[in-house]
Amino acid sequence: MSASGSTSGSTTLRPDLAAIAAMIRPGTRILDVGCGDGALLEHLVRTKHVDGRGIELSQQNVNACVARGLSVMQGDADTDLVEYPSGAFDAVILSNTIQATEKPRAVLEHLLRIGRRTAVSLPNFGYWKVRGSLVFKGKMPRTKNLDNSWFDTPNIHLCTLSDFLDLTRLCGAVVVEAHALNENGETRPMKTDAWGPNLLAPGAIFLLKKS
């Protein structure tokens, strides 16, 4: 989950986090899985008065969250989600983290169980620059979103947007909202059956619910 560490302050959120924040309704109960240093959670608590909780693997990030006055459990999404009761949260957030989990399917199933809505942001391994790097350079791609060598990356389960949508169907989820990210961090609504975003978007954000 170390990929989730966001560095932005409370004023300027990482683009995918800002897009997720826009999906969250005021006053709801929120669980942010892989909450990093708590930037998004603090933003939601301050601006939307949510009752927010976090899970985070890194000690340093947990301390940062605690110092922000947030309630965060140091732990691992792969092992700890089982402890959370079903339907305990209005929304569960998994931002830029699913590709770093050991069992993405199990994690997603837990999220859908725990939250009435699940917001997931992820990097797109089908992005044309990623494809290009592999096809033309013959090298594992390194992009702004995925800036690690293959041998030391925390991102062990990379997928394309199309792959992820397959997984949502396997998990019995339906897409409530979908937004494609561009290189400048801008988002715009995307159709889940369109081929374009899978090639052109470096990342995307999905709001899911159990069908």
Next chain:
Amino acid sequence: MSEAPEFLRPVKVHAADKGQTVTFGPDKPLKLDCGKSLSPFTVAYMTYGTLNAAKSNAVLVCHALTGDQFVASENPVTGKPGWWTTTVGPGKPIDTDRFFVICANVIGGCMGSTGPASIDPATAKPYGLSFPLITIRDMVRAQGMLVEHLGIAKLLAVVGGSMGGMQALQWAAAYPERVRAVMPIASAARHSAQNIAFHEVGRQAIMADPDWRGGEYQLHNVSPSKGLAVARMAAHITYLSETALQRKFGRSLQDREALSFQFAPDFQIESYLHHQGRSFVDRFDANSYLYITRAMDYFDLAADHDGKLGHAFGAHPPRFCIISFTSDWLFPPAENKSVAHALNAVAANVSFVEIKSDKGHDAFLLDEPEMFQAVKGFLNALADS
């Protein structure tokens, strides 16, 4: 009502602040879990820093099994610095420039609060084994009376390590409306079979010492020092980790070049434990050790609430910050985390911090920068909110 406490042994260092006591008279007996009452009874305590006008900056620090009220200042019996000067003091994580810190000797203790070595007013003799069995809940009840006596309606936080953490949890269960947050460190919501086992070894060592005299050693002017020292030696091993022992001592020999082929301490670790045992008996009462270990053994917060820990803290529980250390095998992280999960399941505001350390259970007393950050960050954010 408030005066300096009487200690068991002569006070060695006259310069040190001996703190204060409050004695609750027959109108305010301490009702105990065992069904008996303690009356009159005395609580000895120290305070550091200044209580603000709103009385909103009070932090109660709870001490561990062999701790005392001298958390951040010289101990008048031993002349040593306070037991948690790493964490409590001016500019420290629990900043006495900002917070009003209270630390009280537990009931059953031997540093000025009423315990088995105190004189029973009914007989004019030391209580000894006629002292009633006390529990963590009783200790917290006495602290609650002290906090009320100090005129503080709501504590900012209750913080404690090990048995102090048990008291912090018990505070959240007993007085959720009187504390904004609790921070149990290296602790648990119940004593495990292994922990009870180690305590029983310690108690048996004390009771096997002929000088224990059925608990009436004070009347005979003797002290079961050997038994108490063995109890301390055995317990001390559980406060460390295998890695820490190996790093600190290994198989190094003490003041000699070769094995002596005798039973005198050859190894540094033996010599170290002997020293721990010896220095302990100078400052601690054997019967207090029996009573307080028993109180820890009896602690099981979930059992008090139909086996459901989550139900222990009422409808509006305080905030929690639970801190554990990876190499603590006495109160392992899993034990701490299960408390956090139980709280999470009832939608309590809980943070759980697992600090990487190879120093074992005693890590909470040592230089652990990550713990300092967590404690400081949590308290400051709480006070700011």
